[in-house]
Amino acid sequence: MSGPSEYQVALLVAIGTLGMLFLTGAIILFMVFYQKKMLQEQVNRQLLEMDHHTKMMEAVLESQELERKRVAADLHDSIGGMLSAIRVGLTTVGRQLPDPKGLEQQKKMLDDTIGSVRLISRELMPATLERFGLDHALKELCEQVQTTSLLTVHYEGQGEVDNISSNKQLMIFRIAQELVTNAVKHARATLIQVQLQIADELVLSVVDNGVGFDPEIYRAVNSSGRGLGLYNIENRVRLLGAKLDHQAGNHGMRIVLTMPL
């Protein structure tokens, strides 16, 4: 029995060689396209995770705001109301006493307490923000801080806030509130300037003449769980789709929030 002819073997070799080359090419092409697909899926997964994270953040901040609103309302309506009633009662009792001046000290303490309750309630949920908008709320915040901290706090506002949703206004207010509080608490400043400019974009700047701080150090402190201020600011900035710049100068700090409209 004779073996295969030279032609048959040549054909076998040609088919085998071409087949192997085709297979190699197919493997390489499959690699390239499959890897691209995998990377695309990885990107999609990351986007989904980011989206989920954003929604979670939104929900956390929303529940935080709701809770603040509830506590503020309770403080104002319940405790504030009761304290006011006690104040009226004390005045009535005072009138019946032979020496009403003995109650003056208690009345003053009660007035201070009522004032503190109102202040805390307003800090928790500024009614001005809901009624008159961001510009007025920021102005009130600065006046309030100036009164309580004895620092000079300037406010300057330009532009209309009408086309910014109330949710966003609240978030911007919270950022400003946190930045001003930080300046008062940590910067050892004597002057704080808050500026709000609204044109093509919203620019909120908080400038102080204090000792300044390194945001990275604060971030590290936050990640260790010792503070949430900057973390909350960054979360709100992310939700607003805004940008926060820290510029440390020779004397103090300049923090600028820029949000496209």
Added chain:
Amino acid sequence: MSIEVFKWIVEISTAFTAVALILCLYKFSKRSLEVKLQAVAFLLSVMVALYVKIWEVQGAALNVPQNLYIVPYILLLLAMYDVAWKGRHRVLTVISTTVVCVFALGNFLFLQQDSFNSHTLVLGGVFVILHGVLYYYYLLVNLPVQKLGKLPMFWFNAGYLTYFGGSLFIFAAYVVEVFRDSLLLYWSIQNFLRIAQFILIIVGLCQDLRNIRLHSSLPSAH
């Protein structure tokens, strides 16, 4: 095909090997172990080519150095794959190495004593293809880079798969024995595949150099 044309093709193939060797040796200390192992393999290849060129006219036995070259060449490639996938399939590499060594010795001593050790090359080729496919699988699972083209090993592997995949049937011993009359043609095809392999390897080596330049231009961490 005339012997002159065949010799020209061999010369071109050797030139590509030499270019790849020079590219491997450039900035040698900064190169990865994969490239260093290939440098040794290419050096062996160039040395064998030079030996053949020098001694062929004097009638010396040309098969012996070529046969001796096959085993270290295959082993260097298998070692390169082992380095590339960080020893994850070392058992396979050790088994492949042992089988190739034992088979090559047996083949050299008993089966293909006087002729080119094509059986050894076929067996080694099968193991290289297996390692190459596994390397791509490793890439798919680990996704080490955003763009595969920026990974030198991707090109090296494409080169070896092209060469060993394409020449597998050509080197089958049966074919070599049957085609004694048309051997030049089949060796030429093998040389074309070798040229294609070296083009892909050179692309990978250039990419490796580009990566080195990119890393050295990055600012230091200190």
